[in-house]
Amino acid sequence: MAYAALDELKGRLDWELDEDEIRIAGGALQDASDLASAYGRDWPEDTAPRLVKTLVLKSAARYMRNPNGYTQSRAGDETLAWSDAHGRDAGSVYFTREEIRLLEELAGRRLGLTSAPITAWGTKLRPGRATVPVDYGGDPFPFFADEASPW
Structure with a gap:
């Protein structure tokens, strides 16, 4: 062809x-x-x-x-x-x-940087607060810094 x-x-x-x-x-x-x-x-x-x-x-x-x-x-x-x-x-x-x-x-291939959202498996997002599971069996780790500002 x-x-x-x-x-x-x-x-x-x-x-x-x-x-x-x-x-x-x-x-x-x-x-x-x-x-x-x-x-x-x-x-x-x-x-x-x-x-x-x-x-x-x-x-x-x-x-x-x-x-x-x-x-x-x-x-x-x-x-x-x-x-x-x-x-x-x-x-x-x-x-x-x-x-x-x-x-x-x-072909639609754009070179450059991109970002992809990543979350841990089993993450439970709740309004204002989220946690990430931990391997050692303890309490889940807080995902956001505080409830007023999630970042």
Whole structure:
């Protein structure tokens, strides 16, 4: 399942693809779609947000333009250079940090801090006063400081 079609990718590239490049482009679209599902969520193909398709096409086109991940190339002394900017992703289909953040937001994943209310098992809340059970068999421990201000 790919979130974008091969013809859409061809429209983003400025050259005609040969047979090998068509095969590679199909794989790039599939890889980018798999990454989009991993970073976002597994959207059904026909209901995926348009931005997911855009990001998949962007990633696949980036790969097709530079499949080896070169950052510098010279013909005179045959110098080739790769960048560590993308680390293990250089020369493969990848999403940038900003693209990953967009996919996470589209999937409803919000990064950051959150709080969760926690109460002990067996806690009995009464108006103005609550207690927490204790392991040593003694009287329950007061949950709030006093009745005037529960915190």
